[in-house]
Amino acid sequence: MPGRALLTGFDVTATSHLLADYRARGGYATLEKALSSMTPQQIGAEVTASGLLGHGGAAFAVGRKWGVIRLNDGQPHYLCANADEGEPGTFKDRWILEHAPHLLLESMLIAAYALQVRHAFVYIRGEFDLPYRRLQGAVDEAYAAGLLGERVLDRDFACDIIVYRGAGSYVCGEASGLITSIEGKRGYPRNRPPRLTVRGLYQKPTVINNVESLANITGIIRDGAEAFRKVGTAKSPGTQLISISGHIAKPGVYEVEFGYPFAKFIYEDCGGVLGGRALKAVIPGGISTKALTGAEIEPLKLDHASLAAAGSSIGSGGMIVIAEGTCMVRLLQVLLRFYHHESCGQCTPCREGMGWMHRIIDRIVAGEGRPDDIGLLYEISRANDGTTICGMGDAAGYATVGILDKFRDEFEYYIEHKRSRLGGVLEVATHA
Amino acid sequence: MKHLIPEFDRLRQRFPDTFASSLVLPCVRRIQEDRGYVADADIDELAAYLGVPRVQIEEVLSYYTMFRRKPIGRWHLQMCRNISCSMRGSERLLAHLERTLGIAAGETTADGRITLSTVECLGSCGTAPVLVVNETYHENMDAARIDALLKELD
Numbered sequence: 001m002p003g004r005a006l007l008t009g010f011d012v013t014a015t016s017h018l019l020a021d022y023r024a025r026g027g028y029a030t031l032e033k034a035l036s037s038m039t040p041q042q043i044g045a046e047v048t049a050s051g052l053l054g055h056g057g058a059a060f061a062v063g064r065k066w067g068v069i070r071l072n073d074g075q076p077h078y079l080c081a082n083a084d085e086g087e088p089g090t091f092k093d094r095w096i097l098e099h100a101p102h103l104l105l106e107s108m109l110i111a112a113y114a115l116q117v118r119h120a121f122v123y124i125r126g127e128f129d130l131p132y133r134r135l136q137g138a139v140d141e142a143y144a145a146g147l148l149g150e151r152v153l154d155r156d157f158a159c160d161i162i163v164y165r166g167a168g169s170y171v172c173g174e175a176s177g178l179i180t181s182i183e184g185k186r187g188y189p190r191n192r193p194p195r196l197t198v199r200g201l202y203q204k205p206t207v208i209n210n211v212e213s214l215a216n217i218t219g220i221i222r223d224g225a226e227a228f229r230k231v232g233t234a235k236s237p238g239t240q241l242i243s244i245s246g247h248i249a250k251p252g253v254y255e256v257e258f259g260y261p262f263a264k265f266i267y268e269d270c271g272g273v274l275g276g277r278a279l280k281a282v283i284p285g286g287i288s289t290k291a292l293t294g295a296e297i298e299p300l301k302l303d304h305a306s307l308a309a310a311g312s313s314i315g316s317g318g319m320i321v322i323a324e325g326t327c328m329v330r331l332l333q334v335l336l337r338f339y340h341h342e343s344c345g346q347c348t349p350c351r352e353g354m355g356w357m358h359r360i361i362d363r364i365v366a367g368e369g370r371p372d373d374i375g376l377l378y379e380i381s382r383a384n385d386g387t388t389i390c391g392m393g394d395a396a397g398y399a400t401v402g403i404l405d406k407f408r409d410e411f412e413y414y415i416e417h418k419r420s421r422l423g424g425v426l427e428v429a430t431h432a
Numbered sequence: 433m434k435h436l437i438p439e440f441d442r443l444r445q446r447f448p449d450t451f452a453s454s455l456v457l458p459c460v461r462r463i464q465e466d467r468g469y470v471a472d473a474d475i476d477e478l479a480a481y482l483g484v485p486r487v488q489i490e491e492v493l494s495y496y497t498m499f500r501r502k503p504i505g506r507w508h509l510q511m512c513r514n515i516s517c518s519m520r521g522s523e524r525l526l527a528h529l530e531r532t533l534g535i536a537a538g539e540t541t542a543d544g545r546i547t548l549s550t551v552e553c554l555g556s557c558g559t560a561p562v563l564v565v566n567e568t569y570h571e572n573m574d575a576a577r578i579d580a581l582l583k584e585l586d
Contacts, residue, residue, distance in 0.1 A: 076448070088514045088553035119448050126461070126498050127554050129567045162446055167457055167496035170552070184456030185488060186495040202450060245516040245557035252558045287515055318557070320515055334518050338552050344495075426518045 002269045002302075003257020004231050006219050006239050007212070012099050017134050019141040022102040028147060030222040034110045035155050038221070040071055043114035047217065049225035051237040055092075056082055056173075056210030057286060057316040059304055068197035069205050071116050078206040079117040080182065081108055081214050083124040083131070084166050084173040087286035088338060090318030092241035093211035095253040097124070097131035100215065101138035105161060107217035109152060112159045115207055119160050122211075123178050126166040136163050170342035174390045175208040176200075177344070188346050189390035212241050212317075232258030236303035240317050247274040247323035247428055262300040266321065277428060278324035281406070285315020287335050288395030290402030291322075312402070327422040328407040329414045332400065333361045334426070339396035350393035353380045357400065364411065367418035374411050377404060433463050433477045440481065452482050456492055460499055469500045497551075505540045505547035507585045510564040513550045516557035521574070525561055526550065528575050532582065546585065 015021050022028070034043055048063025069077055081104060085093040096104055104122070112120050124132055139161055142148045150158050164182050171177040172187035179201050181187035200206025216238060220228045229237045236258035242265075245251045249271030256265060266272065266279065273279050279294030290312040292300070300306045307314050322331070340358035345351045357380050360373050381397030388394070404411065413421045440459055447454055459482070463474045470493055479486040493499045511517075511526045529548055530536055540547040556562035559571035563578065570581060 085555050086553060089516055089557050091555040091557050094555050125555070126496070127551075127564065129569060160446065164454070165458065165461065167461065167492075168498035169496055181457065182454055184453040184484070184492070186491050243558055245560060246519045251560075283515075320519075320557070322519070326519070331515065331518075334513070334515050338514055341552055427521045427524065428519075 002254055002260045002265050003239065005255045005257075006228075006231060007096065007100065007103065007215055007241065008253075008255040010100075017099050017101055017138070019102060019138070019145060022100075026222075027102050028106055028153075030218045031106050031109050031147070032153055034113060034221055035153055035157055040114045040116060043110060043221060046225050047114070047220060050216075050220045050228040051225075051235075052213065052216055052220060052228070053236065053238075053304065054210055055212035055216075055240065055317065057087065057288070057313075059314065062209060062213055065197060065209070066111075066115060066207060068195060069115050069207060073205070076119070076204050077115050077117045078201045078204055079108060079112050079115055079120040080178060080201070080206060080208045081120070081122040081211050082173065082175065082178060082208055083122050083128075083135075083211045084178060085128075085211070085316075086125055086170045086173045087288060087316040087318050088335075089245055089283065089320040090243055090286050090316040091245075092243040092253050092317050094128065094131050095241065095243075096211050096215050097128070097135050099134075101135045102142070103215050103218060104135070104211055105138055105142055105147070107214045108161060109147070109159055110217050110221055111207070111209070111214060113157055117207075118158060119162065121182060121201075122161065122163045123172070123182060124163060124165055125173075126168050132163070132165065139163055169344070170338075171344045171390065171392060174392065177390065178208060179206060186344070188344055191389050233301075233303050233305070235305050236314075240302065240314060242302070242317045242319050244270055244319040244321065246320040247277065247326070248272075248321040249274055256302050258301075258303040259306075260302045262297045262302050262306075265302060266297070270321075273321060273323045274428065275323070279321065280324045280326055281322040281328075283318075283320040283322070283399075283402075285313050286318035287320070287338070287399050288391075289313045289315040290398055291406060293406055294324075323428045325422060325425055325428045327420045327424050327426065328403055328410050329361070329364060329420060330424050330426050332403050333365050335399050335403075336361045336396070339392065339399075343392065347388040347393065349384045349387045350396075353384045353393060354396060356380055357396065364414055365420075365424070369411075369415035369418075371415060373415060374404060374408065433466075433474045433481075436462055436466060437481065453484050453488070455482050456484060456489055457496075460489065460492060464499060469503045471501075505545050507546045508549065508564075508566055509546060510549045510551040511537070512552070512554050512556065512560070512562045512564075514553035514557075516553075517561040520560040522561035525563070525573060525575065525578060528578060532579070 052062045053059045169187045172181045176190040177187040232238045281291045336358045340354040343354040384393035384397045537550045563570045
């Protein structure tokens with residue numbers, strides 16, 4: 001186990017996602033405690049004191065986000081759990097939705113009480129099937145048990161949770177795109193300011209937190225901020241669910257205590273690279289974070305400061321392991337095709353830039369690359385950075401620059417020789 | 433769409449009163465489950481039912497990849513082609529599917545039974561490659577499992 005666990009420390013069985021099992025593990029006792037013995041302000045203060053950082057990719061302090069909500073402003077407030085998990089390589093929230101849906105609901109109820117929210121939403125990506133059924137099943141169980149609705153736990157606190165299904169749009173995982181989507185429209189992100197905590201869903205103050213961020217609330221209120229801060233590092237308290245995939249022997253979701261050694265995680269906990277190959281690169285936190293080489297990860301720890309110092313990020317915890325022998329030109333082609341496909345089309349630099357980058361990488365792969373194509377990819381990446389409403393254009397640039405910086409020679413070879421130095425291989429070990 | 437209205441009425445009760453516009457996505461999804469696609473008549477009826485502009489529904493339909501305006505095959509096979517699936521063989525499996533079915537991605541078999549598509553990351557990277565058949569994820573796929581799966585489709 002890569003350190004202490006806060007979310008995943010129970011046996012997954014055929015019934016562990018159900019209310020009875022969750023209650024047997026102490027479930028909903030923290031909600032009872034919160035409603036009976038704490039004020040909304042005390043809960044907010046505890047969350048702020050915990051130092052909990054958002055787990056969706058931006059690592060924004062949850063307490064600071066909550067702190068913008070003015071409890072007595074006379075307006076309705078909304079809470080949305082962001083379960084639109086779509087950053088390629090990321091499948092950690094799916095684990096919570098499938099195995100601990102009541103932990104999310106209990107945490108959302110505590111958050112709803114703290115933020116004085118009457119209606120809360122879970123925005124879940126449209127393709128998710130089992131995670132949706134598990135979550136909706138948990139919501140139904142919670143209503144039947146009096147944990148949701150007009151009188152939560154028979155107290156003077158009302159809260160409804162609505163599960164809202166997306167319909168296949170990456171950009172809806174961006175908080176303002178998510179809100180526009182819940183309003184029943186195209187998931188176009190919005191310019192900030194105003195912040196969503198000031199004017200969000202239907203122009204009302206809205207808090208949007210990632211599923212994993214919210215799932216931590218129950219533990220923080222149960223054990224206190226001080227206990228939470230004892231896990232992880234001073235600047236990155238707690239744990240991170242890391243979903244690891246690609247050329248790795250034991251892919252899956254691991255709960256990693258912040259500060260855990262990167263290399264130890266890859267080589268020991270996850271069994272090393274598939275087929276015993278050498279490690280060429282790791283994309284640490286979803287494809288929009290910069291790739292690190294096998295040598296670069298050696299001294300690193302899995303926390304925000306350590307990865308930031310190496311020029312990358314813990315991101316969304318979607319770690320992709322790339323074995324020696326993989327063609328990085330073809331790999332970048334997969335990424336740029338994706339970004340082009342997902343650009344919502346609102347902002348010119350992204351709408352045009354994504355298509356342009358996609359066409360460039362396609363012609364390189366087709367053996368028709370031009371000598372200045374590498375420079376063009378850099379230039380378009382730069383032109384996108386900070387010039388669009390949401391971060392998707394920036395992210396595509398980070399992914400591109402991350403790969404070009406470290407594997408430029410492969411691109412130069414491909415353009416010069418009109419073929420991949422590595423046979424265009426993406427799949428290094430085939431299935432039987 | 434009219435026979436779905438009692439269902440939509442119940443759905444509406446779960447949302448705050450001012451959220452009629454939010455019903456567009458769930459209603460469109462339900463209409464598509466029911467009919468297989470969204471027809472012009474559905475758009476008119478839904479716009480009238482929710483009191484939202486017709487163009488809002490059109491925009492939603494043309495924006496979200498899961499919605500469609502035309503019927504497809506009884507079985508919709510979607511092969512993920514994003515990073516982790518590609519690294520675990522999805523390109524090879526897509527070629528296998530195209531060869532076996534005699535169609536390219538984006539096409540439907542001549543008998544109208546099977547539509548083959550590619551899709552971007554589905555959050556199934558740890559169990560890659562993934563093939564979605566209608567709503568169901570089939571994970572850790574290989575050629576033999578695809579062949580067995582195809583035999584079961586009527």
